[in-house]
Amino acid sequence: MTVKVYGTAYGSPKRVVACLVEKGIEFEAVPIDLFKGEHKTPDFLKKQPFGFLPVVEDGDFTLFESRAIMRYYAEKYKNQGTDLLGKTLEERGLVEQWLDVEATSYHPPIYDLVVQSLFAPKMGIPQDPKVIQESEAKLAKIFDIYEERLAKSKYLAGDFFSLADLSHLPFTHYLFFKGVGKEHLIRDRKHVSAWWDDISSRPSWKFVLEHHPYPSF
Amino acid sequence: MTVKVYGTAYGSPKRVVACLVEKGIEFEAVPIDLFKGEHKTPDFLKKQPFGFLPVVEDGDFTLFESRAIMRYYAEKYKNQGTDLLGKTLEERGLVEQWLDVEATSYHPPIYDLVVQSLFAPKMGIPQDPKVIQESEAKLAKIFDIYEERLAKSKYLAGDFFSLADLSHLPFTHYLFFKGVGKEHLIRDRKHVSAWWDDISSRPSWKFVLEHHPYPSF
Known part of the structure; x- marks a missing residue:
């Protein structure tokens, strides 16, 4: 049964695609156009009641929330492709810790920054410079903490690439x-910059960029 | 080795306490006073660089992010106490889905509502009625989706109590x-109200309220 992934043009579904590629799992992309409101149709809301992307359908099993989907496939195919969860319970604990940091501390300001910088103009909504400024300030503080962490270990959860790193790819x-033009947030920090070059040059991410490109802005 | 849990007076650490009680794991509470800034001391920031609660120390293993900590203990002691992760990979997937909904959709507005309603006055910061109003509106929409879900299954991830339900306790x-005075958000919805009565009457939550009370406001 081929896994169907909805909305791979956008940020959060790209987490799922990169994960499936790392695990060597076949999938089929189902396009969704946010600008046409295709995520708010009654049919789509039956799959995902919040009207958010992504959703996967795997036979009769439907799952949403990008990080929950990644955990499901990373666990189901633990011994296939890249191990993304760590080898011990403690490593898994640290993967979950940094994945939660990404979800609850990193994602909100970077999401606001991207929506304000790219999506607002495309949708004819006026930009709010205060939100852009505040989001950048929050991200700078987070990257300072990442810089300290990545001075001690090659990846966020330790010396192994994991879901915690992968989850940062699409919005970073x-x-x-x-x-957006905020690459200095990465380039001004030696270890963050090296980490970014490492994770963004993985074949899985190159595959995402080539086969599931971002919408044009 | 007894698990040390920092800051059990506050919301997020209460997730960890309720989880440890459900699992029958002994622990020791280490008080932290947010109002005295004890979460921003150099010693605390060595344990948790963001200055957030909770942190646990378990021998020489340190972990932060409440939901990552819960996952760690729920997995480590899978066969002890209440199983909080589901029996199959698909059940675990749905636990993770609703746990991520709690973390990324539910928590931000309820956190803003609580901070504005309770913490701001206590700290002499003026309340922002717009934030309170917008947070309540966001929560109402989420509870509408929960109501539909809980009409179909007793708990969020299915017919079993899990981390997804437990994670809602401290802020709800x-x-x-x-x-705060927003109990109508619960009481106006039949299935949400029954779900709340069920999960908040569990011995683990009663233990939290009795032995790790909220700060007084």
């Missing part, structure tokens, strides 16, 4: 977009 | 505080 990539 | 409890 937006920092380099012309309309 | 605040809705009933005099200074």
Whole structure:
């Protein structure tokens, strides 16, 4: 049964795609156009009641929330492809810790920054410079903590690439977009910069960029 | 080795306490006073660089992020006490899905509501009625989705109590505080109300309220 992934043009579904590629799991992309409101149709809301991306359908099993989907496939195919969860319970604990940092501390400001910088102009909504400024300040503080962490270990959860790192890829990539222009947040920090070059040059991420490109802004 | 849990007077660490009680794991509480800034001391920041609660220390293993800590103990002691992760990979997937909904959709507005309603006045910061109003509106929409879900299954992830339900306890409890007064968000919805009565009457939650009370407001 091929896994169906909805909305792979956008940020959060790209987490799932990169994870499936790392695990060597076949999947099929189902396009969703946010700008046409295709995530708010009654049919889509039956799959995902919040109207958020992504959703996966795997036979008769439906799952949403990108990080929950990644955990499911990383566990189900633990011994296939890249191990993304760590080898011990303690390593898994640290993967979960940094994955939660990404979800609850990192994602909200980077999401606000991207929405304000890229999506608002495309949708004819006025930008709020205060939100952009505050989001950047929050991200700078978080990257300072990452810099300290990545001075001690190659990846966030330890010396192994994991879901914690992978989960940062799709939105961090937006920092380099012309309309966002915040790559200095990465480049001003030696260890963060090396970490970014490492994780963003993985074949799984290159596959995402080539086969599931971002919408044009 | 007894597990040390920092800051059990506050919301997020109460998730960890309730989880440890459900699992029958002994622990020791280490008080932290947020109002005295004890979460921003150099010693505390060595344990938790963001200055957030909770942190646990378990021998020489340190872990932060309440939901990561719960996952660690729920997995480590899978066969002891209440199983909080589901029996199959698919059940675990749904636990993770609703736990991520709690973390990324439910927690931000309820946190803002609680901080504005209770913490701001206590700290002499002016309340922002717009934030209170917007947070309540966001929560109402989420509870509408929960209501639909809980009409179909007794708990969020299915017909079993899990981390997904447990994770809602500490901040939902605040809705009933005099200074917040938003219990109607629960009581206006039949299935949400029954779910709340069920999960908040568990011995683990009663233990939390009795032995690790909230700060007084």
